[in-house]
Each structure stands twice: as C-alpha cells, then as structure tokens.
Amino acid sequence: MSSRIEINFSRLLTRCENMAKERSLWDWRIEKYVVALQDQLSQIKKSSMKPGQDMLNEYTRKVEFLKGLLQAEKMPTVTEKALAGEQLPNVAKSAKGHNSVSSAELQKKTVARHQKDLREELLGPETDKLDGK
Numbered sequence: 440m441s442s443r444i445e446i447n448f449s450r451l452l453t454r455c456e457n458m459a460k461e462r463s464l465w466d467w468r469i470e471k472y473v474v475a476l477q478d479q480l481s482q483i484k485k486s487s488m489k490p491g492q493d494m495l496n497e498y499t500r501k502v503e504f505l506k507g508l509l510q511a512e513k514m515p516t517v518t519e520k521a522l523a524g525e526q527l528p529n530v531a532k533s534a535k536g537h538n539s540v541s542s543a544e545l546q547k548k549t550v551a552r553h554q555k556d557l558r559e560e561l562l563g564p565e566t567d568k569l570d571g572k
Contacts, residue, residue: 442488448479448498455505460545462552470509476502501542504528508549517553517560524553 441449455472458465480502483489490498504527511523527546559565 441490442483442486444479444482444486445488445490448476448483451476451479452498452501456501456542456545459505459508460548465512473502473505473509476505500528504542504546508545511549511553517556521553521557524550 451472455469455476458469458472480498483498484495489495507523507527511520511527514520514523527549
C-alpha cells in the first residue's frame with residue numbers, strides 16, 4: 440500500500456518528466472518541482488510505510504537524473520551541455536515500473552537534442568545546406 444507522500448511524489452515525478460520532455464515548457468517551476476521531489480524523497484525514506492529498496496533506488500535514480508538534466512541545461516556553452524548530457528546517470532536500468540520507458544525516452548531525447556545543438560553550432564544550421572549556400 441502506498442502512502443500519501445509516495446502518491447504525491449509519484450505524481451510530481453511524472454509531471455516533471457513530462458515537463459522535461461518539452462523544452463518549451465521549461466520555466467522556473469521545474470527547478471522548484473525537482474527541489475520538492477528531493478524533499479519528498481527524503482520524507483519517503485524516513486516514513487514507516489516506505490516502499491521496497493528497489494523502488495527507493497528507482498526514485499533516487501530518477502530524481503538524480505532530473506537534477507543532472509537541469510544542471511546540464513544551465514551550462515553556458517552547447518559543448519558543455521552536450522558533455523553534461525552524456526554524463527547523466529542512466530535511467531534505462533530502472534526497475535520494471537511503467538514510467539521507466541518515459542525516463543529512458545527522456546534521456547535519449549535530451550542527448551539527441553544536445554548533439555543536434557552542438558552539430559548546428561559547429562556546422563551551422565541545416566537550412567544552409569538545403570538551400571545550397
């Protein structure tokens with residue numbers, strides 16, 4: 440049986456993952472949400488009705504991934520963002536939860552976006568190649 444704090448944590452985690460998928464939705468809230476996730480996770484760990492160790496490890500991996508994702512986006516250059524994106528913790532190894540696919544997809548999408556930005560910085564926008572310039 441899940442506790443109220445775990446249910447709220449799970450909802451907020453899903454919301455953060457969905458916000459992180461769409462870069463256009465990023466605003467000040469995502470940073471506050473990740474801080475709230477960290478606080479709720481520590482409360483879950485102290486709770487008498489805490490989930491199993493596997494689930495706690497999965498929650499911790501996902502929160503650390505989101506935290507790393509935010510830190511990567513704050514990097515000043517595209518090169519640093521791409522490097523930080525490559526070094527994000529691997530969430531694809533998560534337990535068999537239904538949100539694991541979402542986290543793995545988010546990770547792949549983030550790395551691909553950073554690589555695309557880096558490629559555009561190095562070679563210029565792809566529209567120049569298509570226009571024959």
